[in-house]
């Protein structure tokens with residue numbers, strides 16, 4: 001029996017014990033954003049560290065600091081073989097609204113093929129799938145085929161402050177040949193997905209101030225500028241109504257030109273326009289002219305207004321000229337756009353549009369860089385092959401439309417290819433009541449990781 005076959009056999013034979021172990025972890029309510037669960041955060045980190053020590057990782061520590069503890073574990077006995085850094089998180093979202101759960105959120109419950117609990121999919125189940133794969137190798141071969149460094153943080157749901165700092169400070173210690181981020185999902189039970197990048201984000205708050213106080217529109221209408229009227233014109237000028245192109249000068253200057261092969265790759269994603277319509281409930285789809293829906297959701301930048309505040313919008317009517325009006329908006333950015341440069345371009349453009357009858361303030365609420373990985377990199381393709389051997393289909397590839405700030409930090413500090421993927425499913429109810437993970441996906445995830453570490457070893461031999 002080959003070493004890989006032994007590891008896979010071990011996984012098949014220990015499924016129920018691995019499920020029980022996951023249930024133990026899931027029963028610890030490690031809610032990072034609520035200080036009431038501080039002790040449970042510590043307990044969850046300690047539980048993971050003990051488990052990792054027990055399965056034979058050579059060094060495991062709990063890193064404490066300002067925020068929630070982080071679990072770091074490594075096995076570095078494969079001289080000359082590649083090193084894989086694996087990332088996941090043990091903190092979870094609050095369980096509210098509790099009344100909508102069919103089973104208690106921290107009493108893991110198996111029903112059919114699914115395991116229900118807060119954190120089952122995001123991200124404890126996925127973390128334990130990885131750990132089971134490492135365990136299978138360590139217990140059957142006494143070693144891993146490659147070197148592994150594992151980071152399981154406790155602040156993913158609350159901005160990862162400690163991790164950003166740790167990665168920047170410990171870049172030498174974390175040096176690796178690839179980073180596997182396991183906190184995502186497949187498109188379906190048999191269709192894995194790898195994100196070879198994510199969009200960045202530039203979030204702005206725009207405030208227009210006019211008169212010193214709210215005024216009567218009968219007395220002062222036509223005399224002073226209304227900040228709401230001005231803000232509306234400014235916001236309307238940001239995007240062309242026909243083409244949906246963003247009108248900020250030089251906005252597209254650094255947008256990478258995507259070649260035909262890559263566009264074809266993205267357009268292969270098995271998600272139809274009908275599916276988008278179904279997902280959104282919108283009467284029709286819309287977006288930038290000249291690009292498909294799949295391209296608009298991945299390789300093209302966007303601009304969205306999230307809210308407009310000020311003045312009067314209660315029931316009935318009130319004829320007020322508001323003293324100020326505020327809008328929150330953000331732009332999803334693609335390589336090689338820089339969020340700070342984009343913020344400045346937008347600020348200059350808005351300033352140019354503002355008449356002297358008002359004052360304008362533009363505040364940058366957040367700025368996150370986009371991430372791009374070469375999808376042809378052998379470490380990325382090996383992950384796709386490991387998926388194919390496990391689930392019957394190679395991974396689909398796209399760039400994630402959302403933003404993953406920690407991915408940008410990993411890329412900047414470690415300069416290694418990232419494989420952003422996961423074993424969840426679109427209907428796992430992340431951050432919602434009745435979160436679950438599908439057990440076949442969970443077991444498949446372990447097999448995929450067991451195969452992947454083997455393939456990385458073979459590729460370097």
Ligand SMILES: [Zn+2]
Pocket residue numbers: 089122123156183
């Ligand atoms: Zn997550």
